Amino acid sequence: MLNWIEGPIWVALGVVISLLSYRTGTGSLSEPGPGFVALASGIFMIVIGSIRSIAGRGASRQKAEDPGESPLRKTAVRPSYRLVYTLVLLVLYALLLNSIGYVITTFLVMFGLFFDPEKRRFVVPFFASLVSVAVTYTLFEIWLKTQLPRGFFPWW
């Protein structure tokens, strides 16, 4: 079922790209505009997506009988708790980095990543995060002279 959707998704994407390219201006063959190549890539995706849809239709009928084999079926399975938790931490890092600063944000996020909810130990993640921050701060800020965000602690 999901395998069959793959083709139409690409066709839809191709249509959107083609429309965007048309709006940008495709120009002519003697004077191609900024949307010329994008239009070609959009049309290309429509064509390939259509072939995929036709080819996938037969295959999906067979795979419906054996749903365990569909590669996209794996994506339909609910993502693990650890995966969602890691993604949330990454997004939080991006959101807080400029306001809180590199040192505190990195420490908190690394603590969250090192922390194992099953073992519930705090000492190892604490020191591992501390060492990670110290090493990367020394490497990037002090040696490579990269300007890392200081947040509301200007002395860091």
Added chain:
Amino acid sequence: MSVLHDLINGFGVALQLSNLFACFFGVLIGTLIGVLPGIGPVGAMSILLPVTFGISPVAAIIMLAGIYYGSMYGGSTTSILVNIPGEAASVVTCIDGYQMARQGRAGPALGIAAFGSFIAGTIGLVGLMFMGSLLAGFAVKFGPAEYFSLMCLGLSLLLYLTRGSILKGLMMAGAGIFLSLIGQDIVTGKVRFTFGLFGLQDGVGLVPLVMGLFGISEVLVNLEEPGERMVLSTKIKHLLPTREDWRIAAMPIARGSLLGFFLGILPGGGAVISSFVSYALEKRFSRHPERFGNGAIEGVAGPEAANNSATSGAFIPLFSLGIPANVVMALLLGALMIHGLQPGPLMITEHPEIFWGTVASMYVGNILLLILNLPLIGIWVRILKIPYKILFPLILLFCLIGVYTINGNVFDIFMMILFGLLGYWLRKAQYEFAPLVLAFVLGPMLEQNLRQALILSDGSARVFATHPISAACLLISLFLLISGVFPAIQKRRKRS
């Protein structure tokens, strides 16, 4: 004589302290990456790409190249001792290498892998020296039509040789080209496809894209597959292969070196395919094919030589034509462009220090790798035991810092997370990233040459057919795509 003179100058560049350090750091990281399953050379190179911004272009290329061929060496260690390939090119080494280790011959297996790689790497470099300049001289005559068609051929070859579905590869290539067009148009200066986001005005960055697709998504997928690695508890002794081992392995090393080098030149060829072809070839040539799979030393020597020689071959189209043969070379191309250099036929004459410095550094790097891989094998084995729950936060941290330090912009972190998530879903749906990244890197050049060719010919598309090199490239591309797509569809139909 000129080649020898250039090579001596190259050694002058490679042996400068900063470049020597870059080479050492590159091969060390490469070996480490090769040893550790879960992060490949592409992921490592993309993570370390921002670190190269602060150093000279030649040191940057030396370091990144070191990571690439270093990972080929390191990959064999995990294949032999753990039966887990550190990276794709070492998959074949698992078959006989692990069996040798189980029979108590881990030492000779690791030894022949290291020596075979060294010999093949050196043979590959000799080929790179002579063929690089030769091809560059020929490519000077290329115009926009030839370049456009050559890039199409490169993409088609990559798609043809891709392991997964060719249709999926084609769609990824289309998406890669579109992503590369986001931002300012090179001809009119008009901003396109940015959806009003200021961060996209300079286009989608190569580093957030590759870090997301290769680094973040790999971590996300691995998070769902917990499992402890078991390291073979055999004592590693007698790393030097016996005279009998050398007698058996000599020809496979020679064949693997030549085969790997020529397959490496082909766009899409590279280390992975050459190692598989070498294994098949050795099995065919062998008087005792039944030994393969049961610890045949030639099953380790041939593929290991082939994958190392292929890394040298892959540099030829990059340096002489400016066209990357595989995704690793696409990253190197991106790195060169970030440093303001445009690889192509004129690069070897205009920036000889880059080409010859890199070639010479690879000789130095091969010797460093031999030193790193044989006496320090115990350290690499111990590193294998680091649990993934310690490794993955560190990989993520380097991705986060690396992507932020490019522009000091949080937007790049969001882009990386977005591509990481996209990469996670694409991996699950069995899409390969190589066509997307190669198309993304080639996209702007492809667009520029296509538009230039059309403007120069006053809108006549016949320009691509009337120029012989261009016509030949397009015909081969078409043949490859048709012969790749149609059997795949017929097979699906038959199956259903």
